[in-house]
Amino acid sequence: MKTIKALCWLAFFVLFSANSWAADDPTIEQLQYQLNRGELTSVVLVERYLDRIAQHNRDGAELQAVLSVQEREKLLQQAKQLDAEREAGKTRSSMHGIPVLLKDNIDTADGLANTAGSYLLRDHMPPNDAFIVAKLREAGAIILGKANLSEWANFRSTNSSSGWSSLGGLVKNPYDQSRTACGSSSGSAAAVSANFIPVAVGTETDGSLVCPAAINGIVTIKPTVGLLSRDGIIPISASQDTAGPMARSVADAVHLMMAMLGYDKSDAASYNDTVNYVEHLKTDGLKGKRIGVMRELAGYNNELDRVFNRRIEELEAAGAIIVDDLRFPNGRNWGGDEYTVLLYEFAHGMREYFEQSPHPDFSSLEDLIAANKEHAGVTMKWFGQELFEMSVARQADHEDYKQAKADAKRKAGKEGIDAVLKEHNLDMLIAPTVSPAWKIDLINGDHFTGSASGAAAVAGYPHITVPMGFVQHMPVGLSFxxxxxxxxxxxxxAHAFELMTQARRAPVVASPH
Known part of the structure; x- marks a missing residue:
């Protein structure tokens, strides 16, 4: 009997190993285990992901998640060098030899254009790597290419459809290509979800990491503003912008984030952080945590609430102390101030960006407005540029901006998140991340019904979303x-919740035809 059982387990192991690439969406730790044992090389890894992208990006499932990839020979040469280092006993970090995609608003100096998804910047070649890209290369990561996104990080029109760019087309949700991938880090999220790549880098001003992560069934960490440098990233707001890791697990997101950490004197918000976040990947991480349930950020979808309420019971069963039915003392009263801040800072930020990353034709938002009009048949096929024009018009309102900036931070931070935490002696707050994915509508734009992103985004505070289940066939996320x-x-x-629930199911990536 023991022999039969042993043979059964051996057969299972062989079958599991043979199918693990397709079925398991391997984690960074699994990949490193195989790489260190010589069962896999970074060369093979690069080839596999390139093939996967070729199979389902413009063909197959037609996800349109990737805008550009580095030349195959360049990638293979990098991979060979990193394989040789590993063989010689040198492993730079947990990201050594791991391919990464970058949202296409992040500078690289390797021949890949940085476009913000716009046809106008199709030939924009930055002179330097962004700070976080330099850190990734130093850690041994392989920059495979650039991910599609909502054009200009979804800050061009008041009537836009998330995931569409004039250069890359419309990113599709791998769970249902008729539904949104959200944005603006649409391609980064869809690519990770569909196993085009182990991990990707996205950016957020308000919701652009956490919305696509939740809607595509993956994890993201939107860090405190300043934890990751914003150098070399096409901006919206110096007050709220941040890069962040996107992954299929909390652990993978942490490994990617750790590889990007570092103090950058060129970023006024940057600070030196010496925390080893890998040490916070604890299996009992919920035990004793005092968690506040923000009912003000729920209640907009009955099925979503049912999933949320079930997970709250499980959090309590895992040892968390739940304080329910909480609301912000003054409501969500920062929206008008946030809008003023974003409009004012955008035009300033674009001028500063083009000073550091010059383009032969553009040096300001005014230049881009004129060029969009000239190429309207391509760039403004589905929606306009009202936000561009409003940003330029607000540049004289400096005093209004200064007041709005102070008010927004105070309302969302000290009088918002911090006030609730302090009153109830809490460690964190939770809510459903965003509504389930809505049908794509290029005529009327997005159909948001609710989101938890605003407070943390405006305050500049950290926000993690983790898959918590499904509403019918679409994934939904839980925000911490x-x-x-x-x-x-x-x-x-978040890590303990993920291990406890195992809520993520990989999408079936196949041709919709």
């Missing part, structure tokens, strides 16, 4: 957010 620099405690809770 808290005060500034509380990434460690959020990671503990």
């Amino acid at each position: 957010f808290g005060t500034a620099r509380s990434e460690g405690v959020l990671i503990e809770a």
Whole structure:
């Protein structure tokens, strides 16, 4: 009997190993295990992901998640060098030899254009790597290419459809190509979800990491503003912008984030952080945590609420102390101030970006407005550029901007998140991340019904979303957010929740025809 059982387990192991690439969406730790044992090389890894992208990006499932990839020979040469280092006993980090996609608003100096998804910047070649890209290369990551996105990070029109860009087309949701991938980090999220890549880098001003992560069934960490440098990233707001890791697990997101950490004197918000966030990947990370349930950020979808309520019971069963039915003391009263801040900072930020990353034809938002009009048949096929024009018009309102900036931070931070945490002696707050994915509508734009992104985005505080289940066939996410620099405690809770629930199911990526 023991022999039969042993043979059965051996057969299972062989079958599991043979199918693990397609079925398991391998984690960074699994890949490193295989790489270190010589069962896999980074060369093979690069080829596999390139083939996967070729199979389902413009063909097959037609996800349109990837805008550009580096030349195959360049990638293979990098991979060979990293394989040789590993063989010689040198492993730079947990990202050594791991391919990564970057959202296409992040500078690289390797021959890949940085476009913000716009036809106008199709030939924009930055002179330097962004700070976080340099850190990734130093850590041994392989920059495979650039991910599609909502054009200009979804800050061009008041009537846009998330995931569409004039250069890359419309990103599709791998769970249902008729539904949104959200944005603006649409391609980064869809690519990770569909196993085009192990991990990707996205960016957020308000919701652009957490919305696509939740809607595509993956994890993201939107860090405290300043934890990751914004150097070399096409901006919207110096007050709220941040890059962040996108992954299929909390652990993978942490490994990618760790590889991008570093103080950058060129970024006024940057700070030196010496925390090893890998140490916060605790299996018992929920035990004793005081968690506040933000009912103000729920209640807009009955099925979503049912999933949310079930997970709250499980959090409590895992040892968390739940404080329910919470609301912000003054409501969500920061929206008008946030809008003023974003409009004012955008035009300033674009001028500064083009000073550091010059383009032969553009140096300001005014230049881009004129060029969009000239190429309207391509760039403004589905929607206009009202936000561009409003940003330029607000440049004289400096005093209004300064007041709005102070008010927004105070309302969302000290009088919002921090006030709720303090009143109830909480470690963090939770809510459903965003509504289930809506049908794509290029005529009327997005159909948001609710989101938890605003408070943490405006305050500049950390926010993690983790898959928590499904509403019918579409994934939905659970948000953990808290005060500034509380990434460690959020990671503990999010990781333990993920291990406990195992809520993610990979999409079936196939041709829709």
